[in-house]
Amino acid sequence: MHVSVREVHVSSEPDSSFFLRVDWKGRGLGSGFQVLLTDGQDAWRGDVSEAAVCQEAEELEMAPERYILDLEQALTGTQSSATYSFTLAPSPPDRRAALTLAYEKVQKDISFRLGSVLLKAVPEPAEAVSEFLIHSLQRGNKLERLNQKLDEENQRLRQEQQRITTELKRYAEGKETLETELYSRFVLVLNEKKAKIRSLQEAVTHLQETSSRGQKKEDSVKSDRTAGQEEDDYEGSTDEEPEEVKSTAAASTSSTRGRSSASPLDDSLKDIPDVAPCRKRRLRHLEAPDAEQPSSHRKRYTAAWDGFTRIRRGFSPSPLHFPF
Numbered sequence: 001m002h003v004s005v006r007e008v009h010v011s012s013e014p015d016s017s018f019f020l021r022v023d024w025k026g027r028g029l030g031s032g033f034q035v036l037l038t039d040g041q042d043a044w045r046g047d048v049s050e051a052a053v054c055q056e057a058e059e060l061e062m063a064p065e066r067y068i069l070d071l072e073q074a075l076t077g078t079q080s081s082a083t084y085s086f087t088l089a090p091s092p093p094d095r096r097a098a099l100t101l102a103y104e105k106v107q108k109d110i111s112f113r114l115g116s117v118l119l120k121a122v123p124e125p126a127e128a129v130s131e132f133l134i135h136s137l138q139r140g141n142k143l144e145r146l147n148q149k150l151d152e153e154n155q156r157l158r159q160e161q162q163r164i165t166t167e168l169k170r171y172a173e174g175k176e177t178l179e180t181e182l183y184s185r186f187v188l189v190l191n192e193k194k195a196k197i198r199s200l201q202e203a204v205t206h207l208q209e210t211s212s213r214g215q216k217k218e219d220s221v222k223s224d225r226t227a228g229q230e231e232d233d234y235e236g237s238t239d240e241e242p243e244e245v246k247s248t249a250a251a252s253t254s255s256t257r258g259r260s261s262a263s264p265l266d267d268s269l270k271d272i273p274d275v276a277p278c279r280k281r282r283l284r285h286l287e288a289p290d291a292e293q294p295s296s297h298r299k300r301y302t303a304a305w306d307g308f309t310r311i312r313r314g315f316s317p318s319p320l321h322f323p324f
Contacts (some may be wrong), residue, residue: 043128044119
């Protein structure tokens with residue numbers, strides 16, 4: 001059973017205060033309800049059936065759901081008197097006579113009746129008034145307990161809020177500290193990485209320079225070795241070649257002296273120095289010859305000995321000319 005109590009203002013009795021109690025079963029007023037009206041001294045009671053509710057909706061040409069919603073707002077809601085109004089007939093009400101309570105909806109200065117209920121006088125109005133008081137006390141106690149429970153819940157939520165606020169502040173401070181520490185570590189690691197990269201770059205540069213110097217030194221050593229080898233080859237060729245020429249010249253001289261041992265030019269030829277040793281000494285002071293120089297030396301020696309041979313054979317007193 002659901003119970004609703006509210007104060008209503010009766011337009012036909014502006015100087016009186018009335019209280020309306022509505023009891024119903026089910027999910028809403030559509031299944032019927034009971035009405036109890038009192039002014040504090042007298043009381044009237046009436047019933048509204050489910051069929052009467054449906055009939056009122058049909059007369060107003062409204063959907064049942066919409067009509068039931070307006071009916072609940074009028075009888076159990078907290079709408080102002082400007083939205084819903086109540087009238088009693090007859091007026092003034094007779095304490096022992098039946099009354100008709102009509103309820104209307106006011107909308108844009110136009111009112112239409114939602115319905116009415118026939119109320120009968122209660123033989124014992126004090127009992128009805130006591131029911132109002134008991135229900136009001138129970139409702140007040142229930143609301144007070146609910147209010148206390150809500151206060152406790154609010155207090156708990158307030159403490160929880162304070163705790164959460166404190167935790168958030170602590171977390172915020174910890175976050176800032178952690179960010180600062182992480183940033184300092186990041187900067188430290190970054191500087192270390194930069195230093196390591198810089199040292200590696202310097203090491204690579206040093207290795208490249210060392211490799212370049214080693215390559216240059218190796219190339220210089222190779223060039224020196226090649227130059228020394230070429231010089232040794234050249235000196236060996238110049239030392240061997242005059243000895244061959246000397247041996248050839250000695251053989252020619254001995255054969256020539258054997259053929260003309262009694263030549264009158266022997267004394268004069270004794271004063272002529274040997275050409276081969278002088279030529280050998282001159283060749284040792286010359287620079288490195290090219291590939292055709294040994295052949296030119298042989299030609300010169302051959303021409304010189306041919307001149308000696310002609311002089312010996314012809315006994316010519318003309319002066320000697322050597323192609324040196």
